Amino acid sequence: MPPTMPKKEKPNFMSDCPGMTNNVPFVLFTDVSEEDVLIMRKQGTSERKHYLATKCMRVDHDEGTFPFxxxxxxxxxxxxxxxxxxxxxxKMSTFLSMMRTVYNESFDLGLSMSESYELFRHLLLKHSCHRPPFSTGIFELKDVKNISDYVLDTFFRHYKMYKYVYVCIRDLEVKVKPTPALNRGTLKTAFACSTENERDPRTHPFLYDLFEEERRKEYLDQKAKEAEEAAEAKKSFEDRVMGTLARLEDEVDTKIKEVDEKLN
Incomplete structure (x- = not known):
């Protein structure tokens, strides 16, 4: 049985800073030295600064690719x-390395936006209050506000788009064995279709919803027919009553005439 690879656990942002080296939870000059910052500032073109920033941040994607x-x-x-x-x-070195850590950890570990923000907040506070050995005061209060506003308005505003870029895409190739040729000599007589084998689709449970409108129309038609029959029955009853009353009136008139004739 092949050995099981250990899963990379998500860091506990409330205790240790992920990505820290030698248990030192600070990122000052870990990626960008003071000399690197000064060299980048002396570059005259944006292309050159772009190139040096990429080298200092050690972007590990293939150059020229979309993620790179x-x-x-x-x-x-x-x-x-x-x-x-x-x-x-x-400040520049700390900020760049801090954002590099947030960027890499977020997508390497598949962090949600809230988990990524917790990591960012944890790192920012680690470098904004001078409380050795737990934190160091590199950023001032105004820096904390400016950095928070900037990161929220850029990185976290488009976090889902960033995350989509790093979705692992795999091509699945399926091979199907060729079907052997049929030996027609061994085939039995074809099944004969007849009306006895038919089934009304309206009675099949899987197709029940397809005939909902038809059943509703039949129900309304049945109700209308019953109402019409009730009206006809009522009308017929009234006609019979009126006919009986008319016959009785005729009989009474006849009796009265007979009595009058006898009296006269």
Whole structure:
């Protein structure tokens, strides 16, 4: 029996930071050094900054593929955001590595949006309050607000689109064995179809819903017919009563005439 591969468990964001090295829960200068930040800032073109950001973030997808381009743009825009706030090299390095961790862990572990946000919040707080050895104060309060607004408005706004890119697509190839040729000599006489073998589809339970409208129409027609018969019966009864009354009146008139004739 082949050995079972251990499943990669989701991290407990309330205790340890996923992706930490040597049990140090901080990401300062883990991916981008101070020298790397200064080199990227000296580049004159966006293409060059884009290239260096991709190298520093160690995008591990095949270059030129759709996932590679999306991840590269993600890190490049994060760098531009840090530049717009004039982040120090320490803040820039921490922010880029923090977002790299969120990005990779979210899609490698298949985290939901709420789990991914919990990871982001955990990392941000780890680097926003100077409380050694539990956290360090790299970001200020205004940085926390700006980073939170930016990440919510970009990464988490399009989280499902990012996640869709990393859905594993597999092609399933099915091979069917060729059917052997029929030996017509061994075939029995073909089954003869007759009306005795027919079945009314209206009585089949699987087809019951298909004739709902027809049954409803039959029900309404039956009700209309019963109402019409009741009206005819009522009319016939009234006619019989009126006929009887008319006959009685004629008999009474005849009797009266006979009495009058005798008296006269």
């Amino acid at each position: 381009e999306i991840a590269a743009d993600f890190h490049f825009h994060n760098f531009n955001f840090g530049e717009s706030l004039k982040f120090t090299p320490e």
